[in-house]
Amino acid sequence: DTGVSQDPRHKITKRGQNVTFRCDPISEHNRLYWYRQTLGQGPEFLTYFQNEAQLEKSRLLSDRFSAERPKGSFSTLEIQRTEQGDSAMYLCASSQDGYTEAFFGQGTRLTVV
Amino acid sequence: GQSLEQPSEVTAVEGAIVQINCTYQTSGFYGLSWYQQHDGGAPTFLSYNALDGLEETGRFSSFLSRSDSYGYLLLQELQMKDSASYFCAVCLNAGNMLTFGGGTRLMVKP
Numbered sequence: 001d002t003g004v005s006q007d008p009r010h011k012i013t014k015r016g017q018n019v020t021f022r023c024d025p026i027s028e029h030n031r032l033y034w035y036r037q038t039l040g041q042g043p044e045f046l047t048y049f050q051n052e053a054q055l056e057k058s059r060l061l062s063d064r065f066s067a068e069r070p071k072g073s074f075s076t077l078e079i080q081r082t083e084q085g086d087s088a089m090y091l092c093a094s095s096q097d098g099y100t101e102a103f104f105g106q107g108t109r110l111t112v113v
Numbered sequence: 114g115q116s117l118e119q120p121s122e123v124t125a126v127e128g129a130i131v132q133i134n135c136t137y138q139t140s141g142f143y144g145l146s147w148y149q150q151h152d153g154g155a156p157t158f159l160s161y162n163a164l165d166g167l168e169e170t171g172r173f174s175s176f177l178s179r180s181d182s183y184g185y186l187l188l189q190e191l192q193m194k195d196s197a198s199y200f201c202a203v204c205l206n207a208g209n210m211l212t213f214g215g216g217t218r219l220m221v222k223p
Binding site: 004031033035040041042043044045048050055056091093095097100101102103104105106107 | 117146148154155156157158161200202208209210211212213214215216
């Protein structure tokens with residue numbers, strides 16, 4: 001296993017378009033997390049899954065954002081009607097359970113123009 | 114709300130010891146983690162403290178005082194490759210959701 005992988009690494013989109021990102025966690029990890037990071041700041045929690053169940057969502061996750069983990073393996077994060085303020089690095093992380101370290105992917109850098 | 118405070122920048126020379134402090138005010142607390150992030154890279158786990166005291170892992174050590182809502186990361190025998198941003202993060206609940214501080218940018222000079 002090569003760790004948490006995210007696709008694409010970079011995405012440039014026009015304001016108002018929809019975008020979807022994918023995250024493949026480490027295979028035996030049942031927890032999957034999405035974070036957003038802007039330049040010079042720490043990652044901000046967006047949402048997390050235990051297996052296929054979405055257990056927590058941040059207030060940062062407006063109704064334009066939706067995340068799924070349909071079979072408890074990979075996850076997608078969709079942003080509808082993108083805005084310039086959505087420009088950020090979107091990080092995915094996974095952990096074996098709620099008590100062990102979280103491993104982060106390289107992130108998807110979104111630029112909304 | 115949740116808040117974690119850490120210095121924004123620290124500069125040190127190769128071979129030195131540096132301590133990065135973190136104070137927190139959060140509604141829940143299961144433990145304090147530290148992550149390293151190089152420019153353009155992913156955050157990488159360094160350490161986790163759930164109980165008071167010092168945890169040592171090679172050149173890096175981490176300390177926690179729950180009564181003081183305070184922790185620190187100690188880096189010894191600094192190397193150039195240690196130049197990176199260091200984040201403290203509070204684990205708020207059993208779900209392992211992390212609330213991160215703003216990060217400390219460490220610059221190691223020759």
